[in-house]
Amino acid sequence: MPPLPQPATLEEVFAIVTGATSQDPVALKASADQLKEILGRPGTMDCLQEIAAQKSVPLAVRQQSIIQVKNNMTHWRAKRFLSDEHRSRMRTRCWVFLDEEDDVIFNCHKLIIGKAARYDYPSTWPSLIPDLFTAIDQGFSTCYGPTPVEGPPLLRLKRGLQVFNAILKEFAAVKMPSGFKTVSMILEQGHAVLFNYYSNMAPILAGSLAPGSVGLPRTPEDIAVAHVTYKCLVKLAVHVWQRLSRGEYTEYRPWLDELFKSSGFQMQSLYEQRITLTTSLNSSNLPNTPSVLLVIERITGHLRAFGKFFRRLQQLEMKKFVLLPICTDVVLYYWSKVVQSTEVSPELINDSPYAVFPIRMLVQAMVIFRESLKEWTPVRRDGTPNENVLSREFVEGAVRLLVTRFIPLTPKDLGRWEMDVEEWMNQEEHDDEQWEYGLRPCAERVLLTLSAQYKDFVTPILRTSFDSVAAQSSLELSDILAKEAIYCSVARCSHSLKGAIPFEQCLGQYFITDVQNPDPKYGIIKRRVAWFIGKWISDECAPANDGRIWEILVHLLQARQSSTDMAVRLTAASALRMCINTLAFDITSFERFIPVVVPQLLNLVTELDTLEGKGRVLGSLITVIKSSQTRIVPLMDGIAQQIPTLWSDAGDDGEGLLLKVVLVGTVTALVNASRETSYRLVDLVYPLVLECFAPQAATTLDLEGIKLWLAALRSSPSLPSQPHKYYDLLEKLVLMLSHNFDILGSVTDLLVSYFISNATIVLQRCAVPLFEAYKLPLSHNVTVNYKGLINSIELAIELAPSAVWSEPLHVSGLFSVFVSHLAEDKLTAVILMEHVLLLSRIALMDVQVFITLVAETAKSRGVPEAEIWEVILSQWWNRFDNMSEPRHRKLAAMGIACLVSTGKHEVLDRFAFEIANIWLDVLGEIKEQESQKEEDSGLSLFWDKPFEELHHNVEETLEYERRREIFNNDPVRTVKLTTFIKEMLAKAQAVCGPQNFNNLYVSKMDATVSDQLSKFLGA
16 A cells, blocks of 8 residues: 655645746646645645635635635545544634635635535534524624624624525435435524524515615625525425425424415515615616615515525425415416516616516516416316416406517517527527526416416417407518517417417418518518417427428528528528428428428528527428438439538537537438438548547547448448448447447447448458457446347358358457356356357357367367367256247257267267257247248248347338348248258268267167157157
């Protein structure tokens, strides 16, 4: 064992950290290297914390020190880094930081104490929580007592609460029973105390937000103390809420109910005060001093904390959430703020904490309202009526509000559209995924939920709204935006409105008129028409077999007018993909548009500037290619010619690699679709596969490269005997087999496809290095893909003449590996069975090679041949019972029959017992009958499984037919077992002599076994 490094000294550490904050690049680099070294020595973290605690030290040095401690807290328990004495000193020193004024230092410290608490409380730091509560209690008494105090005591109180919050956050992440037990202890000590603290702060908060107090320097600090106190309460409450569903913590239910009710009342009171403050601020009646702005910022954050608490309870237990005290009042109050926001100037709604109605607060209100709607449906899931329902008037009012005020595009949206159409479109796509963070997408989801829960109320109003705007062609921007919003609302609620909206009439009357309008402002409608069609079809509200669908989308895709800008064409491209990716898609209605769509999509890709946009359009192209199948062949060369330029333009950064993933997927789709014609793409496929495994790209592209490689092999005709670029990839494949075990399954699939395509040439080119590469994963016992590896070797032996694999099996040492595995008998029974089946196949294909391999293996090991035969034949017998498939059992029977034919005494010594019983078992289980018709020389196999059951994921490829041919020509399926055994017995008799054979081997057979075998063989 190497000696432990010397403990670090305070002076050493101080000098190094000081250098690490130097402005001199040379000194900085040297100190950074020294810091890495000294962090591996005992006591360094203790020294760093002590440096950070000394306020006389330069701030940059203190910050660097505490950051290093935080970053190395994973070593807290490691004795190599910290002794018990070190940890004890650091725990004691933690209390010094409660007076810390620098936020960087303290924020690191609170994370440090949280981690330490997770490791040490309560086992080796039992006083942590009691001491912390003592400090907090003293702080509240001092700062909020009869004579309130400011300054350091108030800072110490806030810091103590922040530390407690960090501790609770750490323990909340622990999912082990020990973590729950610790939180239970903290809950018991702190739930009532913390609630009392916050209750006492409530009137102070209300008073602080009064016009005369809002500008006082203390007000922001009071809000901060109340906020962190509430965050601690919420963490305890969420812990209780999670356990209540399991029948635990029932004693805390009254406390939780009271906290929720108190939170609801406090939220509403503070919300109203905040609206008053921000209204005054925006009307210049309140000075926007830094203190006032900080108050508004902090009270906004505190109000959002209430919403986060309610939302978390919703997420964990929605059904019980709506039963909490005043829950309905809370949810409807949130909705009332959404309604109220529509009554003020749009300038007062902004993504700012100083806005009268911050967008994040409105979104939070909408989300809470939306989630509660699921429990206010008129009829519950069990069919019983629900007492808690919204009135028709309320629902209709909410729908009108959403459709007219929140769903329409805003001037800001139109400005972003005009300024950077691609970026705006990319954001629109993400809004669809992140609806909980945007006002318009969230409003759409609220409307969707209303339409699902109150279909009878919502459908008529949306249908009426649709009818009122669909036929109009007003060019007023306000009318256009209103029409776009209604189109959006109707399509978003497609499932509820299916059958209520005359989609066919829309295609032939409304939409065709909309897309032909030349006014530049009508691009807003055209984009929404394309999206409407895609959404309606993808939601399967109408089949994608109406030619007018494609006429409209193709028109929008190829139009180059001021009213069909990039946004319209991008949306049309996405809509094409959405329509094609449906079960009801009919290629016959789309076929005549393929020659137009493909070039237009390629043109669109080249016109786009953003890589994300290019990738999205290529996704549509991939969908068109997959659906077109061989119809894409006439356009194949045009697509292929674009790939190299797009590839080189993409670059090698993160976004560029993501585009390359799509480009490889495009070529893969093209190869699969073009089938036998895909050989024309070899000059594109070959370099792309190599690029996918380049060092800078392999992490992202390797799996995509394998998919392309595999598709090319499966779709191409059998590889020729002449040189071919796909043969040149074999070296890369051999390297992957021996070094990249993570993708071993995919590598095995590639090997199988190569063998099926032309096993003879593959083994002629690289049999020895290939078999050597096989040894590495087989020796490492990679059990997940072990069976596939052995099966691939068996396939190669079946398909290629023994001349190309016999010697390499020995020279590479692969055959010896198989013998070792059988001798060690440590692998699973299934894997050992696969070894026996492989040996059976070798014997069946060329028994003399088998004999030679055994002899050479014995020679190379310096052992008698009999020892190798003992291992092989014992496992042959032992693993026979593990074979359940009739074809496997027949293969083992045929393989051992081949060994019998050699007359080797090591084999024949087992003839009377093991071998005869194997044959009897198989002959008794399987039924085979040779055809009696002269024109049909096949064998009827009553035990066989259909080819289709054994070969999946390769249908509609040329390889599928190659596999079928291999399947049909397998001797296990074409040769009758009884005939085969008789032939092998005849050969054995010829080698041994009939008399000797009978005297030495047959005579030892049990009479019953002999009679049964003779009966089966017809002897």
